[in-house]
Amino acid sequence: MSFRDNLQHLRAEHNMTQEQLAMLLGVSRQSITKWEAERATPELPKLLKLCQFFDCSLDDLVTGDLTARAASGGADPSATPSVPQVPAGPPQDICGYDEHQRKMAWKVPTGVAAILLGIALGFLLEGAVDLASWNGRDGLFILAVLLGVLAGLAFLIPAGMEHTAFQKAHPYVEDFYTEEDRARARKAFTAGLLSGIACIILGIGCMLMLEETAENISLFFLLFFIALGAWNITHWGMLLGRTNIAEYNRSVGEDLELEDMMTAQINDEVRSALIANRRLNQKIGSVCGAIMLLATIVGLVMLFAPMGQAGTWRWGEFNPEGTTAMWFWLAWVVGGLLCGVVSVLMKAFASEE
Structure with missing residues (x-):
């Protein structure tokens, strides 16, 4: 028996989907799929966690035959199963x-x-x-x-x-x-x-x-x-x-x-699209971060160095006629709106390329 066969058997024995096992282990569903397709092997901490869940040894899980153990009734029928119980139904x-x-x-x-x-x-x-x-x-x-x-x-x-x-x-x-x-x-x-x-x-x-x-x-x-x-x-x-x-x-x-995108067995076109989408989101995040940083600077300037009605700056003293201090918070509102506009435009132009 292989690790894949043992894992599939243990999931079926506990009526557990790939998604549910992924949640319990703290990995993605794609990781479980790769393990069962023998396209990847879990790291040692994940293997040990599986052993703890399913009450088996590492050798039995990786190279043994856990279906035979289940058929013979297990090592200790009175033992409480350590695997978390997944509710039946929805x-x-x-x-x-x-x-x-x-x-x-x-x-x-x-x-x-x-x-x-x-x-x-x-x-x-x-x-x-x-x-x-x-x-x-x-x-x-x-x-x-x-x-x-x-x-x-x-x-x-x-x-x-x-x-x-x-x-x-x-x-x-x-x-x-x-x-x-x-x-x-x-x-x-x-x-x-x-x-x-x-x-x-x-x-x-x-x-x-x-x-x-x-x-x-x-x-x-x-x-x-x-x-x-x-x-x-x-x-x-x-x-x-x-x-x-x-x-x-x-x-x-x-x-x-990202690593899964590079190693997944998918065609180059799909992989390129996934990576391009990730990079686009990173660019949008960077641009929006710069916008909000600029909005913060503008808001602080409006608050602590207000501009008078005549349009002159008075550094070092409070301008009782200054109007910008009242509306400094609008800098973040405008920044947020600009981020939304930039996000929409960047995605729109990217889809046309």
């Missing part, structure tokens, strides 16, 4: 995908909202305490902004690390969502999107009503409701996006399967 979430994505849908928007709320508090508290100023801005404002950024990063950085680790551990997830699940997610996203837009409109209304009498308070309410709206839109958007498991598998595969 596909199930056996790797914690839904729970992970729900956590991400809380952490990411909370991090974004914390940064915006820090700026909002900065406007509200500006001048409340006599602190030293920097580049014309009140020291308390700078402190509130920095604390908001710190709080936001405390959510965003761990979330990014957790998501990267999850993708590496589970490069393929079997689609277990039903149409009812997707319908509920779309309905919830519609409500979240409308409530988010309503919050932003409410913030603009508060700013227009209070701008004449209390400019800082008007800016506080503007950014507060923008933060609330951004949280709603991002949260419910991520919950909707989690149901598109095919996109998750595709995006993770693009990041982790």
